Amino acid sequence: MTIRKTLARLALAAAAAVLTLPAQAEESGWAQLNLPRGVTDISRKIYALHMEVFWICVGIGVVVFGVMIWSLVAFRKSKGAVADTTMVHNTMVEIVWTIVPVIILIVMAVPAARTLIEIEDTTRTGLTVRVTGFQWGWQYEYLDDGVMYYSHLDRASDAARELGSPIDPNTVPYYLWNVDHPLVVPNGVKVRLLITGADVIHSWWVKDLGVKKDAIPGFINEAWFKIDDGWTGMLRGNCAELCGRDHGFMPIVVDVRSRADFDTWLKSTAAQERAAAAPAAPAATPATAPAATAPAAATAAASG
Amino acid sequence: MAEHQAHAATHEHHEHKPHGWRRWVFATNHKDIGTMYLVLSGTMFFIGGLAAMGIRAELFSPGLQFFDPQFFNSLTTMHGLIMIFGAIMPAFVGLANWMIPMQVGAPDMALPRLNNFSFWILPFAFTLLMSSFFVPGGAPAGGWTMYPPLILQTGAAFPMLIFSVHLMGMSSILGAINIIVTIMNLRAPGMTLLRMPLFVWSWLITAYLLIAVMPVLAGAVTMLLTDHFFGTTFFTAAGGGDPVMFQHIFWFFGHPEVYIMILPAFGIVSEIIPTFSRKPLFGYESMVYAVASIAFLSFIVWAHHMFTVGMPLAGDLFFMFTTMLIAVPTGVKVFNWTATLWKGSISFETPMLFALAFLFLFTIGGFSGVMCAIVPADFQYQDSYFVVAHFHYVLVTGAAFAIMGAVYYWLPKWTGHMYNEKMGKFHFWMSTIWVNVLFFPQHFLGLAGMPRRIPDYPVQFTDLNMLSSIGGFMFGLSQLIFLWNVISCIRGGEKAPAKPWEGALGLEWTLPSPPPYHSFETPPTAVWEHPYQAD
Numbered sequence: 001m002t003i004r005k006t007l008a009r010l011a012l013a014a015a016a017a018v019l020t021l022p023a024q025a026e027e028s029g030w031a032q033l034n035l036p037r038g039v040t041d042i043s044r045k046i047y048a049l050h051m052e053v054f055w056i057c058v059g060i061g062v063v064v065f066g067v068m069i070w071s072l073v074a075f076r077k078s079k080g081a082v083a084d085t086t087m088v089h090n091t092m093v094e095i096v097w098t099i100v101p102v103i104i105l106i107v108m109a110v111p112a113a114r115t116l117i118e119i120e121d122t123t124r125t126g127l128t129v130r131v132t133g134f135q136w137g138w139q140y141e142y143l144d145d146g147v148m149y150y151s152h153l154d155r156a157s158d159a160a161r162e163l164g165s166p167i168d169p170n171t172v173p174y175y176l177w178n179v180d181h182p183l184v185v186p187n188g189v190k191v192r193l194l195i196t197g198a199d200v201i202h203s204w205w206v207k208d209l210g211v212k213k214d215a216i217p218g219f220i221n222e223a224w225f226k227i228d229d230g231w232t233g234m235l236r237g238n239c240a241e242l243c244g245r246d247h248g249f250m251p252i253v254v255d256v257r258s259r260a261d262f263d264t265w266l267k268s269t270a271a272q273e274r275a276a277a278a279p280a281a282p283a284a285t286p287a288t289a290p291a292a293t294a295p296a297a298a299t300a301a302a303s304g
Numbered sequence: 305m306a307e308h309q310a311h312a313a314t315h316e317h318h319e320h321k322p323h324g325w326r327r328w329v330f331a332t333n334h335k336d337i338g339t340m341y342l343v344l345s346g347t348m349f350f351i352g353g354l355a356a357m358g359i360r361a362e363l364f365s366p367g368l369q370f371f372d373p374q375f376f377n378s379l380t381t382m383h384g385l386i387m388i389f390g391a392i393m394p395a396f397v398g399l400a401n402w403m404i405p406m407q408v409g410a411p412d413m414a415l416p417r418l419n420n421f422s423f424w425i426l427p428f429a430f431t432l433l434m435s436s437f438f439v440p441g442g443a444p445a446g447g448w449t450m451y452p453p454l455i456l457q458t459g460a461a462f463p464m465l466i467f468s469v470h471l472m473g474m475s476s477i478l479g480a481i482n483i484i485v486t487i488m489n490l491r492a493p494g495m496t497l498l499r500m501p502l503f504v505w506s507w508l509i510t511a512y513l514l515i516a517v518m519p520v521l522a523g524a525v526t527m528l529l530t531d532h533f534f535g536t537t538f539f540t541a542a543g544g545g546d547p548v549m550f551q552h553i554f555w556f557f558g559h560p561e562v563y564i565m566i567l568p569a570f571g572i573v574s575e576i577i578p579t580f581s582r583k584p585l586f587g588y589e590s591m592v593y594a595v596a597s598i599a600f601l602s603f604i605v606w607a608h609h610m611f612t613v614g615m616p617l618a619g620d621l622f623f624m625f626t627t628m629l630i631a632v633p634t635g636v637k638v639f640n641w642t643a644t645l646w647k648g649s650i651s652f653e654t655p656m657l658f659a660l661a662f663l664f665l666f667t668i669g670g671f672s673g674v675m676c677a678i679v680p681a682d683f684q685y686q687d688s689y690f691v692v693a694h695f696h697y698v699l700v701t702g703a704a705f706a707i708m709g710a711v712y713y714w715l716p717k718w719t720g721h722m723y724n725e726k727m728g729k730f731h732f733w734m735s736t737i738w739v740n741v742l743f744f745p746q747h748f749l750g751l752a753g754m755p756r757r758i759p760d761y762p763v764q765f766t767d768l769n770m771l772s773s774i775g776g777f778m779f780g781l782s783q784l785i786f787l788w789n790v791i792s793c794i795r796g797g798e799k800a801p802a803k804p805w806e807g808a809l810g811l812e813w814t815l816p817s818p819p820p821y822h823s824f825e826t827p828p829t830a831v832w833e834h835p836y837q838a839d
Contacts, residue, residue, distance in 0.1 A: 032752055032764065033748040033751065033752060034748075034751050034752075035684055035751045036753075042680075045680070046680045046681055046683065046684060049678055049680055049681050050675070050678075050681045050684070053674065053675050053678055053681065054675065057671035057674060057675065060671070061667070061668075061671065064638065064639075064642065064667065065664060065667075067642055067646070068642050068645065068660075068663060068664065071642065071645035071646050071648070071650070072645065072650060072660070075581075075645065075646065075647060075648045075649065075650050076649075076650050076651070077582070077649040077650055077651045078651070081647075081648070081649045081650065082649055083581065083582040083583040083647065083648045083649040083807075084583065084647040084648075085582075085583055085584060087583065087586065087643075087646070087647055088584050088585070088586060088587075088588070089586065089587055089588070089589075090587075090643075093643070094587055094590050094636070097635065097636065097639045098632060098635075098636060101631055101632050101635045102632060105628045105629070105631060105632070105674075108628070108674075108678065109624065109625060109628055112624065112678045112679060112680060112681070113621055113624070115680040116617065116620060116621065116624070116679050116680050117617065119680055119683070120617045120620075160367060161367065161368060161760055162368065163368040163369075163371070163372055164368070164369075165367060165368070168367070169366040169367045169760075169763055170366070170763050174762070175366060175762055175763050176366075176760060176761065176762045177762045199453065200453045200454040200457070201451060201453070201454065201547060203612060203686075203687060205687075205755070207684055207753045210680075210683065210684065211683070212612050212683045212684065212686055212687075213612055213614060214612050214613045214614060216541075216547055216548060216613065216614070217453060217541045217542075217547060218540075218541020218542070218545075218546070218547065219541070219547075219548065219614065221613075221614035222614070236762075237753070238753070238755045238758075239755070240612075240686065240687040240688065240755045241451075241612075241687055242377065242446065242447045242451075242454065242756075242757040243454060244374075244377070244445075244446075244454060244457065245372075245373045245374040245377065245445075246373060247373075247377070247757060247758060248373060248755075248757075248758030248759050248760050248761070249373070249760070
């Protein structure tokens, strides 16, 4: 990339940051600089908390930095300011600036605790998927339906990401944010994820769902999301816990479909997996059929 | 009194001041050892900085241009280890060595040979650690946090990592013991605890933190070592162990460690701001209590580093509330510094500029810290660039800026020469502007969904990464001005008076610049009515 082109991009980014007002919709440059509101009730609550705390911090900043800047301007020696060396202590003021922050913190803590309690409620779920992170990809198992598959970085990204690859990442659609087999889920259903790790610790993060949970060998963590009724499309995320050489190359893609489309997909995938398993290993059950790879074996150990 | 003087006279007679290489290898003098600590810290700062330049170069644009991802992971891991254990911590110990005896009116540190030992462990520790770049499998690449099971996949570098961490821990513990003994036993008559300078106070508390948590780190890495070589399964689920337990133990060390890296900075800023405001520190006692309560709280907040591991709800809530509480004493400190500026007579020499930048930028790091304490929101921030931005605001514009301010503040005392003020201000403005170009965009990258510790990223993140990298390169280059200024000041310059700063308080300014070999041969005999005021 030429320097001029780089500078132009930087100028554009800066302009986008400065000129676009927060009120202007999600698609604007400004929205890309902030947490997304996301597609679930929880992700919007997290967004609201994030903004609430952010604006409280801005408010405190304006006051504190205001006083600091005022002092630096008003009490300059070069303008003849003389120090008041008797001003060393004031119990009343000190009590006030201890208690006021406590009150502000309580104002922040109450809604945070409320949202957290809601996030931790994993009861009454409609679909359960086991998610296993491995070096380097994800394994998804629909536990009640005998469907299991692996999800890796897509081939186009994989070719472009090689050291010294001639392929320009800008020409690859969804570079490093695309996979061969996304996680398919229905909207309007409370989906429970059982998250574990096969080898080292990974972390399953999709910001539009407001979900980040570590995938730890020997542990099964729970998380859930319920995507807005009627919302369909693709959501993209990443592994968030350093997991070795290709930590940066195991994205997560969630394919959100309507209830009916999802059911059709699930049935046909289950049938396909059964068909594929049958000639190769007649004795095996569908869920463990495509085994013989490290992750599947390790998952069995982890769940045991 | 006469006895003291007689003793001092004989002492001077038998000074045995070694010269040449012996002066450094057999050093027992607090100033020589302090200098060695600071030189080591500066060296590590530039080596760790080189690793950071490599990271920022690879992240300048999408795709892999320079490094294999494994080597990139080694760079991030070594950058963290070198900067924390090699740059920040030895800098504070070096400052403690130089300043604590002079600030409490002592001839030297209480345990000079131990002092020599605790320094000379470090060059070996870092040689061992950095030579791991050349062994099969490369340098450690599992992150400075060394989480198992990943860290157990390290190649031949693994035992080198563990032993170098052991050595660093040993050095820190010995250094901390020396500092506590010095402060407790060698204070000038009349200097009660609540009349000590704040730098001494903050170091006293820091030293206790070091003694409390360094053995915990040593225990954690020893368990890694036996897991790797002797068939134990402390952290391996398949053998009944628990990988999350490592994180709990590590962060029980790690969070106090965060304060080990910031409390002495609080002390430094509490020295510099009153000096250049020409006004005593506002709320001296509440400053001491604030440092003590931050130190106490640091032991009960550790799990806020691991909100996403899946703790029970009660655990998440407990650690959220305790973490938020830290904002209270930290706020008290910021307000006290601000009140010190109020109705002062302020001038803007280089040390003051760094202290003021600390005041603004550390507070920004504090704000993002409060945001990270909010557990539901932290589910989004955790392990993203938002967190990278947060801890670099507290560690670079917090700890490192305070150290730079301290070097400018005491350099005339150490060398007997004034540094170049114009160059110092140039260094300050370059550093402050570029450090913000470097780290501020990383907040937005994190919120937009960029995870930390990745060598390559989706193209949506390109612009801000380029901006951040440019800031990084320029910030790195700016530090060469600092190096040049310090070296020129050591070699010569305008003669510094005993007290080069009009508003400076404290015993160190009663000594000539540079101070004599044994700082106070006779303890200053003063009646203390207030901190910093002997008359």
